[in-house]
Amino acid sequence: MRFLDILLEALQSISVNKMRSGLTILGIVIGVAAVIAMLGIGNGTKQSITNQIESLGTNLLFVNAGGDADNPEPLTLRDAEAIQDRSKAPSVANVAPILQTQITASVAGESTYTTLIGVTAAYFAVQNVKIAEGSAILDRHVTNYETVVILGSEVAEDLFNRTSDLVGEKVRLNGQVFTVIGVLESAGGTSFGSQDNRVLVPLSSAQVRLVSRSVPDEVSMIYVQAKDSESVETAMEEVARILRARHRRNLGTDDFEIRSTQSFLETASTVTGIMTAFLGGIAGVSLLVGGIGIMNIMLVTVVERTREIGLRKAVGARRIDILIQFLLESLLLSLSGGVIGILLGYAISFLIDRLATMSGTSINPLITLDSILMATLFSLAVGIFFGLYPANRAARLEPVEALRSE
Amino acid sequence: MTDWVIEAENITKVYRMGSVEVPALRGVSLRVARGSVTAIMGPSGSGKSTLMNLLGCLDRPTSGKYVLDGENVAELNDNQLASIRNRKIGFVFQTFNLLPRATALNNVELPLRYSNANGNRVEKARQALEAVGLGNRIHHRPNELSGGQQQRVAIARAIINHPSIIFADEPTGNLDSKSGEEIMDLLMTLNRQMGTTLILVTHDPDIATYADRVIFIRDGQIVREECK
Numbered sequence: 001m002r003f004l005d006i007l008l009e010a011l012q013s014i015s016v017n018k019m020r021s022g023l024t025i026l027g028i029v030i031g032v033a034a035v036i037a038m039l040g041i042g043n044g045t046k047q048s049i050t051n052q053i054e055s056l057g058t059n060l061l062f063v064n065a066g067g068d069a070d071n072p073e074p075l076t077l078r079d080a081e082a083i084q085d086r087s088k089a090p091s092v093a094n095v096a097p098i099l100q101t102q103i104t105a106s107v108a109g110e111s112t113y114t115t116l117i118g119v120t121a122a123y124f125a126v127q128n129v130k131i132a133e134g135s136a137i138l139d140r141h142v143t144n145y146e147t148v149v150i151l152g153s154e155v156a157e158d159l160f161n162r163t164s165d166l167v168g169e170k171v172r173l174n175g176q177v178f179t180v181i182g183v184l185e186s187a188g189g190t191s192f193g194s195q196d197n198r199v200l201v202p203l204s205s206a207q208v209r210l211v212s213r214s215v216p217d218e219v220s221m222i223y224v225q226a227k228d229s230e231s232v233e234t235a236m237e238e239v240a241r242i243l244r245a246r247h248r249r250n251l252g253t254d255d256f257e258i259r260s261t262q263s264f265l266e267t268a269s270t271v272t273g274i275m276t277a278f279l280g281g282i283a284g285v286s287l288l289v290g291g292i293g294i295m296n297i298m299l300v301t302v303v304e305r306t307r308e309i310g311l312r313k314a315v316g317a318r319r320i321d322i323l324i325q326f327l328l329e330s331l332l333l334s335l336s337g338g339v340i341g342i343l344l345g346y347a348i349s350f351l352i353d354r355l356a357t358m359s360g361t362s363i364n365p366l367i368t369l370d371s372i373l374m375a376t377l378f379s380l381a382v383g384i385f386f387g388l389y390p391a392n393r394a395a396r397l398e399p400v401e402a403l404r405s406e
Numbered sequence: 407m408t409d410w411v412i413e414a415e416n417i418t419k420v421y422r423m424g425s426v427e428v429p430a431l432r433g434v435s436l437r438v439a440r441g442s443v444t445a446i447m448g449p450s451g452s453g454k455s456t457l458m459n460l461l462g463c464l465d466r467p468t469s470g471k472y473v474l475d476g477e478n479v480a481e482l483n484d485n486q487l488a489s490i491r492n493r494k495i496g497f498v499f500q501t502f503n504l505l506p507r508a509t510a511l512n513n514v515e516l517p518l519r520y521s522n523a524n525g526n527r528v529e530k531a532r533q534a535l536e537a538v539g540l541g542n543r544i545h546h547r548p549n550e551l552s553g554g555q556q557q558r559v560a561i562a563r564a565i566i567n568h569p570s571i572i573f574a575d576e577p578t579g580n581l582d583s584k585s586g587e588e589i590m591d592l593l594m595t596l597n598r599q600m601g602t603t604l605i606l607v608t609h610d611p612d613i614a615t616y617a618d619r620v621i622f623i624r625d626g627q628i629v630r631e632e633c634k
Contacts (some may be wrong), residue, residue, distance in 0.1 A: 005519055016507060311503045314464060315563065316492020316520040318485045399464045403503070 028337025031287030036345025040365035042276025072255035077217035091235040096122040118206025134182025154196035291382035298390035310402025330387025338379030412438035417470035448623035496564025500576035554585030
């Protein structure tokens with residue numbers, strides 16, 4: 001029997017019970033749509049987190065005090081200077097220590113609580129910050145302990161109700177007067193919090209005027225930029241060796257922590273991978289339920305059409321002919337459910353993205369060819385798996401018995 | 407020397423109902439000449455349907471020898487039996503057994519779908535329908551046809567592969583006497599024109615009068631035989 005004939009016959013018998021076939025297909029549609037939408041959202045989240053981390057620069061190291069040690073020695077400006085030593089750390093390109101604290105910024109009548117970061121000129125090289133107007137913080141600002149400030153766009157908006165034409169304005173930071181020399185370009189919200197709600201001042205001014213410290217030249221953190229992304233590993237080792245020597249620590253009990261954007265990337269991709277698998281798995285359960293629906297309907301169909309099966313066998317149909325006929329019917333049900341489900345899943349993830357964008361975070365669902373292929377194959381597999389038993393039951397009917405049935 | 411299309415020797419069939427064995431046929435020997443018309447008669451439960459199922463290769467005998475058209479079919483497997491049914495046997499049932507959703511044409515070509523025969527299936531089916539006098543009804547579905555017409559479609563389906571034997575199981579049982587007569591005339595015409603052996607299974611003595619030879623069955627055994 002030619003394949004086209006069986007296909008046409010299968011289509012015909014599916015279309016006889018439109019309501020029944022439609023509901024059966026719906027089960028698969030919901031399952032596949034859920035899988036597609038969940039994988040899309042999972043992959044999209046993964047992609048956008050990866051992009052954010054990569055936008056920090058793939059050759060960046062983050063050095064923090066702490067680590068596994070009991071009494072960690074704070075990181076200091078001296079540590080930062082030591083890391084800068086070309087002979088001891090040839091893989092390091094830039095070192096940017098920062099001092100970070102929460103402060104109140106105010107002008108006449110307006111005030112806002114914000115993050116203050118004391119930075120050196122190198123900060124602008126290692127971090128992806130752009131100046132919308134005015135200038136960056138330069139070496140001379142740091143050496144002269146100048147009371148100048150660069151405002152994040154959100155802070156500028158809070159204090160002045162505008163984000164431009166602010167150079168020369170005076171702002172009080174914890175009561176001390178600073179002169180605005182620039183405004184940062186708006187970076188928007190990220191998974192790590194708003195980049196716009198912060199102010200930048202020279203590191204020296206922050207140390208002297210704004211931050212209370214246990215050690216005179218303590219810094220909160222040191223950004224280290226490796227020469228390129230290949231030398232990240234060696235840069236990490238060099239920095240660790242220098243800090244161990246300075247902090248007089250034995251191997252294995254570092255009182256500092258060095259992480260790279262790559263290690264963040266790995267962590268993030270593990271976490272989002274687990275999330276995607278989890279979402280997809282839950283959605284997969286509904287696909288399984290849809291498959292059971294197919295099996296149920298196919299069993300009913302076989303019973304209803306026992307006489308037809310008997311007649312077909314009487315005129316020469318072999319077992320395999322009957323098996324293929326019924327298997328093809330369940331395959332058609334599951335496959336059409338799969339195709340509709342993929343389209344619906346696409347629409348759903350688009351809708352969720354719209355809702356998320358309206359509430360401020362963008363997901364950018366990513367529906368890969370992989371997940372489409374997987375959903376198609378999976379729905380085919382469901383059709384075969386749940387169609388095989390009913391089809392086999394039909395194929396094994398004895399012609400005499402089948403013809404006798406009512 | 408007679409050309410036998412059916413040679414059955416000492417055929418038995420035992421059904422198992424749980425642990426009880428129910429003998430349906432207790433040793434039937436039978437030979438049917440090619441081109442003849444034979445009627446098998448007997449009350450219900452006599453084993454005549456079982457005999458037809460065995461002779462029609464729908465089922466295998468428990469023991470005995472059965473040679474159909476020169477082939478020993480008692481030992482064939484399911485697929486080989488299906489092929490025999492497809493090529494050598496046509497069935498006409500009391501309840502027609504047409505596919506309700508298929509047109510007359512599609513119903514008639516159904517056996518061709520399961521055979522490897524090439525050629526134009528639609529054309530063959532059309533010719534078969536013309537042979538049974540339904541050339542103008544080929545695109546009608548069973549529910550648009552009268553009982554007699556439906557049985558004609560079933561007969562066209564039975565002859566489509568030019569079988570050696572047609573088994574007709576109470577072919578007029580669901581028809582009024584006039585259509586019944588027409589159906590019997592058609593079967594007899596096909597028997598004469600195509601030389602197809604015809605085996606009628608019936609309990610209606612009027613139908614049996616069409617046959618050259620009547621075999622009476624009771625309790626799974628041939629009890630009497632009448633020849634014209």
